[in-house]
Amino acid sequence: MSTGARLSTGGLDTVHGVILYLEDITVSFDGFKALNNLTLDIDVGELRCIIGPNGAGKTTMMDVITGKTRPASGRAFFGQTMDLTSLSEAQIAHQGIGRKFQRPTVFENHSVFENLELAMKTDKRVLPTLFSRLGGEQLDRIAQTLDLIRLGALAGTPAGLLSHGQKQWLEIGMLLMQEPRLLLLDEPVAGMTDAETERTGELLNELRGKHSLMVVEHDMDFVAQIAGQGKVTVLHEGSVLAEGSMAAVQSDPRVIEVYLGR
Numbered sequence: 001m002s003t004g005a006r007l008s009t010g011g012l013d014t015v016h017g018v019i020l021y022l023e024d025i026t027v028s029f030d031g032f033k034a035l036n037n038l039t040l041d042i043d044v045g046e047l048r049c050i051i052g053p054n055g056a057g058k059t060t061m062m063d064v065i066t067g068k069t070r071p072a073s074g075r076a077f078f079g080q081t082m083d084l085t086s087l088s089e090a091q092i093a094h095q096g097i098g099r100k101f102q103r104p105t106v107f108e109n110h111s112v113f114e115n116l117e118l119a120m121k122t123d124k125r126v127l128p129t130l131f132s133r134l135g136g137e138q139l140d141r142i143a144q145t146l147d148l149i150r151l152g153a154l155a156g157t158p159a160g161l162l163s164h165g166q167k168q169w170l171e172i173g174m175l176l177m178q179e180p181r182l183l184l185l186d187e188p189v190a191g192m193t194d195a196e197t198e199r200t201g202e203l204l205n206e207l208r209g210k211h212s213l214m215v216v217e218h219d220m221d222f223v224a225q226i227a228g229q230g231k232v233t234v235l236h237e238g239s240v241l242a243e244g245s246m247a248a249v250q251s252d253p254r255v256i257e258v259y260l261g262r
């Protein structure tokens with residue numbers, strides 16, 4: 001894929017346009033295979049939606065990518081050559097894989113602006129001890145992110161006063177401040193109002209092509225909104241059951257069976 005070079009893959013070898021390649025990953029819990037020879041790849045700049053019934057292995061997959069869970073077998077390539085299964089959680093985070101959990105974890109007593117500023121200062125490339133005041137470029141980045149997450153008017157508001165949806169957007173903004181090479185979002189619209197869900201879809205659509213994203217979500221209307229022409233992967237019993245456009249997977253009899261057969 002030609003967009004690889006201008007995306008934030010900084011230094012990672014993505015010469016074939018693939019940011020993540022899971023190869024034959026198996027995770028066993030007391031003999032039960034939560035992931036069963038899972039193979040999946042994601043392109044640089046792609047927004048990949050992952051769906052699947054409860055217990056399909058979606059969370060376990062993200063745990064493997066972020067180093068929280070070690071697979072019994074298989075490899076997880078970040079770019080062409082880096083095998084994540086040999087790295088610690090901290091090393092993986094440092095390599096630029098950001099993860100957003102379902103519950104927002106913003107600093108409630110700090111303003112929206114300060115939350116973004118703090119997120120940037122955890123970026124190892126910024127040297128907070130040398131530059132105690134923000135430079136113009138950093139202020140620009142914060143302003144751009146405020147715009148993107150539509151919280152510009154609330155920049156001075158303590159994060160604790162935001163709605164649930166606004167907190168989720170702020171947390172996405174905080175992750176973006178660290179310029180992740182790959183962003184994993186776990187059920188980003190859980191608990192949101194319809195209007196917030198719609199707005200989150202617009203936000204993620206704006207990130208498509210500029211960032212590489214994996215979004216796990218149960219809300220099918222939302223997945224339809226963000227999948228666009230992109231691929232949706234259906235997990236079932238720890239493996240890929242189907243993959244393709246939203247329309248294709250929705251009309252796939254095997255997918256209908258696992259959703260309706262429960």
Ligand SMILES: Nc1ncnc2c1ncn2[C@@H]1O[C@H](COP(=O)(O)OP(=O)(O)OP(=O)(O)O)[C@@H](O)[C@H]1O
Pocket residue numbers: 029033034052053054055056057058059060061
């Ligand atoms: N630490 C664990 N010990 C034992 N079994 C586990 C553990 N973690 C997950 N499992 C099992 O592995 C399977 C996959 O779980 P996982 O949470 O990855 O699925 P999921 O697709 O994220 O489901 P949901 O949509 O409900 O969040 C489930 O059957 C779950 O009970």
